[in-house]
Amino acid sequence: MSKIYQSDVVIVGGGLAGLPLALALAQGGLEVTVVDSLDPAHVTGAGFDGRVSAIAFASCRMFAELGVTQHLAGQMQPINDIIVSDGRVREGAAPTFLHFDHQEIGDEPLGHLIENRHIRIALQKAVEAEPRIRLLAPCSVTSVEYGARAVATLSDGARVEAALCFAADGRGSPTRQAAGIKTVGWSYNQTGIVCTVEHELPHEGIAQEYFLPGGPFAILPMTGNRASLVWTERTADAKALLALDDAGFAEEMRDRFGDYLGVCAPVGPRWSYPLTLQLARDYIRPRLALVADAAHGIHPIAGQGLNLGLRDVAAAAEVVVDASRLGLDIGALTVLENYQRWRRFDNVALSLMMDGMNRLFSNDIGPLRLARDLGLGVVNQIGPMRRLFMRHAGGVVGDLPRLLRGKAI
Ligand SMILES: Cc1cc2nc3c(=O)[nH]c(=O)nc-3n(C[C@H](O)[C@H](O)[C@H](O)COP(=O)(O)OP(=O)(O)OC[C@H]3O[C@@H](n4cnc5c(N)ncnc54)[C@H](O)[C@@H]3O)c2cc1C
Secondary structure: OOOEEEEEEEOOOOOHHHHHHHHHHHHOOEEEEEOOOOOOHHHOOOOOOOOOOEEHHHHHHHHHOOOOOHHHHOOOEEOOOEEEEEEEEEEEEEEEEEEEEEEHOOOOEEEEEEEHHHHHHHHHHHHHHHOOOEOOOOEEEEEEEEEEOOOEEEOOOOEEEEEEEEEOOOOOEEEEEEEOEEEEEEEEEEEEEEEEEOOOOOOOOOEEEEEEEOEEEEEEEEEEEEEEEEEEEEEHHHHHHHOHHHHHHHHHHHHHHHHOOOEEEEEEEEEEEEEEEEEOOOOOEEEEEEEEOOOOOOOOOHHHHHHHHHHHHHHHHHHHHHHHOOOOOOOOHHHHHHHHHHHHHHHHHHHHHHHHHHHHHOOOOOOHHHHHHHHHHHHHOOOOHHHHHHHHOOOOOOOOOOOHHHOOO
């Protein structure tokens, strides 16, 4: 006889967005079941995900509120400054650049850089400490039926019955596809190469982003004298770079990195990610809501993908917890519409802004280069504009849910 679990909410996907969603809902008094296909021990291993995430100031407040930050001691690198410049391989940065200094908007850093592996470890610890969360993993959701309850069938034959199903199952979201929700988007014909670099001199918490003709080259400070590269190239060029031996790859890397941090060398494995834009047309159906990459996959040019996902999480949890406190049916379309209205416009606007930036900067066309260099220079000269960009990067602009304001759910 297969097991049947009863729950207020079932979440498909216990990744970087699914687990914070479970914590937020559980803190709001709901019983939550999370199902993930992957083994929790595997996803926290050193070989699974080499990325580092820029967690914006507002998202950091949410992690603190959800009890995640206490498990991240020694793993959070503050982002003090961000320097953006135009450049060419082997020529260094153009003289006109944009400098964001956190001290202009307060004492707090603009955000923190945290290795995805450590975020996952901290999330798992916080989830283990929360009695209202049941985590079923490794185990896949094979189908979901929506009626008086959402009923998820699992790969081991068990079922989870809940008032509401959240799809936090990533860009490919089988739950979104099975619900017939269409997406719009395109491929950038770019690949993001990710690796860690050790360097001689301290980085002082300064993140650098060079716009090179193949795409942005981001140097993100990590704890210690280390940086994480997010190196975007046209896909054919990325394949050739990834095929180089260690010495050849290091040489190409140094041609772009420069020597401002002294002697430097890539260490450990190289990862690569094909880059696409993908936006779901709808976020909701009766008893179903999409969050994070299941709803929107964007270009990593400004490290905002997960931050947008965490905004969805904070907004969705607030809408659902408030409805439950009023005794409403949390899976009803009238409740879920409040979430969709809150998040869809913001997500589309930011995704298209990232898309436009990537198009404007990922080329070497003379007049465009001149125009964008002048643009960077103008923004850098105008204090209020510079501070607005910084507040956007920190995620504190717009109608913020309680968790992103550092308040309890
Ligand atoms: C190169 C690169 C750099 C990035 N840098 C940043 C950054 O600096 N800052 C930032 O904010 N964002 C960044 N992002 C974006 C960020 O990584 C994503 O937005 C984030 O990982 C999305 O998390 P998610 O939980 O929605 O999806 P995922 O991480 O894809 O998780 C989905 C989960 O669902 C599970 N799943 C799927 N199907 C099923 C099923 N049928 N049953 C059960 N479980 C299932 C999977 O096992 C997985 O654990 C970057 C992205 C890239 C590519």
